[in-house]
Amino acid sequence: MTGERPDPVNIQAAVSGSDGKERALEVWLWRAERAGWAVTVQSRAVSEPGDVCAVVLVEGLRYRIRHSPRLRRRMGYVEVPAGEHFAATVARMTMGEPAPVEYVWEFQHAAWAEPVIADGW
Numbered sequence: 863m864t865g866e867r868p869d870p871v872n873i874q875a876a877v878s879g880s881d882g883k884e885r886a887l888e889v890w891l892w893r894a895e896r897a898g899w900a901v902t903v904q905s906r907a908v909s910e911p912g913d914v915c916a917v918v919l920v921e922g923l924r925y926r927i928r929h930s931p932r933l934r935r936r937m938g939y940v941e942v943p944a945g946e947h948f949a950a951t952v953a954r955m956t957m958g959e960p961a962p963v964e965y966v967w968e969f970q971h972a973a974w975a976e977p978v979i980a981d982g983w
Contacts, residue, residue, distance in 0.1 A: 867898045870920045870975045876933055879971040883908040886929035886973035887915040894920065894975075915973065924978035931969035939964045 875889040887908060894901050902919045913930040941962040942951045955961050 870894060870899060870925055874933060875973040876970055877973050883915040883929045887927055890927050890973035925975040926978055927973055927975055929973050932972040932974050933970045935968055935970045937966055937968050
């Protein structure tokens with residue numbers, strides 16, 4: 863690897879909310895290791911309620927890995943005419959026919975790291 867490694871708090875892995883915390887943790891660990899960090903999982907919380915997946919140790923510093931809405935994404939919504947199947951609207955759009963599309967910003971689920979700061983800091 864060349865260049866400087868990204869800080870672990872800057873490693874974000876887009877993982878669907880339906881994929882679950884186990885998959886989110888796996889993807890974040892893979893990205894961190896690929897970035898050149900030595901990561902050790904201290905405790906897992908993938909089956910517990912909440913958005914915490916695990917606590918990890920990254921070269922001496924502790925981080926909580928979370929899975930929650932975090933990444934900003936632009937989403938397009940197409941208004942389907944009454945009585946028409948969505949696939950028919952999409953097919954018409956691919957043929958160049960216009961369709962009303964509304965674009966909005968939404969948050970997408972991601973796995974991300976949060977430093978564990980000791981009390982009193």
